[in-house]
Amino acid sequence: MNLAQAAQARPPGDPGGENVLRLADVTVRFGGITAVDAVTLDVPGGQVVGLIGPNGAGKTTLLDSVSGLRTPTEGRIVLDGADVTARTASWLSRHGIRRTFQRHQAFGWLTVRQNVLVPLEWRTRGRGLLGDLLGLPHRRRETEALLQRVDEVVELCGLSDVRDVSAATLPIGRLRLLEFARAIVDSPRLLLLDEPTSGLGQRETELLREVLLGLVRRHELTVILVEHDVDFVMGLADRVVCLVQGAVLADGTPAEIRRNPEVIAAYLGN
Ligand SMILES: Nc1ncnc2c1ncn2[C@@H]1O[C@H](COP(=O)(O)OP(=O)(O)OP(=O)(O)O)[C@@H](O)[C@H]1O
Known part of the structure; x- marks a missing residue:
């Protein structure tokens, strides 16, 4: 991994390619609970989209829908222009969507x-x-x-x-990196990361950041990143979406999201 080469391939702020993923009014209900509420989101190729929000905002449920673990109650999921809303997790995995989980899935x-x-x-x-x-x-x-x-x-x-x-x-930090290695080894098109820094030490977090940045800058990867480490998200993401109670509260550049008063009130604090 050569970060200098990587940075040359796509300068920061470059809008990236065509949409790899499009979510149109995606809603997921569990009985009376609306976990994801009419979320519409475009994810251009080669970008990192950060997904932030308080506990219970619907972030993991949204990743579950994109990865085929949970079919939305309403709305459409479009991958590379094709409707994949009803596709299974194994089909989506074969077609380039990989994800990591909050709890590692390595075989001990x-x-x-x-x-x-x-x-x-x-x-x-x-x-x-x-x-x-x-x-x-x-x-x-x-x-x-x-x-x-x-x-x-x-x-x-x-x-x-x-x-x-x-x-x-292995200690937890190493296990999380192993989970990440398993997710990128067959060069997925779209990587969904659910709190990848949880359990990582400072050096491991920095390593993860560099590896991700390198892959994305060389256009090898498009990423949706769910993460509570706000500095990590803001440092990596091209765009950040804040979910609150299942709905998109704000969608913008990291700088815009950091100073958005509604996001500050609902999640970031002062
Ligand atoms: N299997 C389920 N059955 C019923 N309710 C669920 C289920 N999974 C999630 N929920 C509810 O859906 C809402 C969204 O949960 P979700 O885990 O997606 O939030 P999150 O933003 O990922 O939270 P966290 O940051 O704590 O991981 C919550 O109210 C949660 O209790």
Whole structure:
């Protein structure tokens, strides 16, 4: 990862590409509770959109809808121009949407390297099984390429020193970085991050920031970032959306959101 190269590829403030994602009046209800209330949002390619708001504002529920874990009660979700509102999580995952969760999802009994390999194995599952069994050269080359990619991402996420250690023995900060590594290893188009800095120390937070910034600036990634660490969001996001009681209270640049009196009253404080 070279941040200088990354910064050249897309200068800060560049509006990014066409919309990767469009939410149109997305509403999610749980019985009488409206968790997400008619949210309309465009996410241009290559941008980081920060999603902030108080506890219970509907941020995670919105990510659940975009990642196919929860079908909206109303409204439409459009990915690269196609309506994906009713698509399943596994379909969306195969089509380039990845997410992390507030609680890490690593497999404790696998090593760091094996954990990062899982999404790649899953993507190529079943393909070339005969080639594997016969040890055919083209399959060996494919496997070597996958392992090389795994090692690159493990290094990028600062996990090389623990790559052969089982995940169950890692402290929480390392586990969160492992979760992130698993989410980016197969180069998703859209990454949904749910409180990625929670449990990270200062150095780990800075590493995560640099890795994310590099990927985004090189147009490799579009991100929706849910995060309570306001400085982290404001430092990374091209745009910030503040949700309150399921609805969009404000949508603007980090500077606009920081000085928005309604956002200050509802969430940021003074
Ligand atoms: N499975 C569920 N069943 C019923 N209500 C739910 C469910 N999931 C979320 N809610 C409710 O929906 C609302 C939004 O919750 P959500 O977790 O999306 O908020 P959030 O902004 O992510 O909060 P936090 O910052 O605390 O993670 C809350 O009132 C919550 O209690």
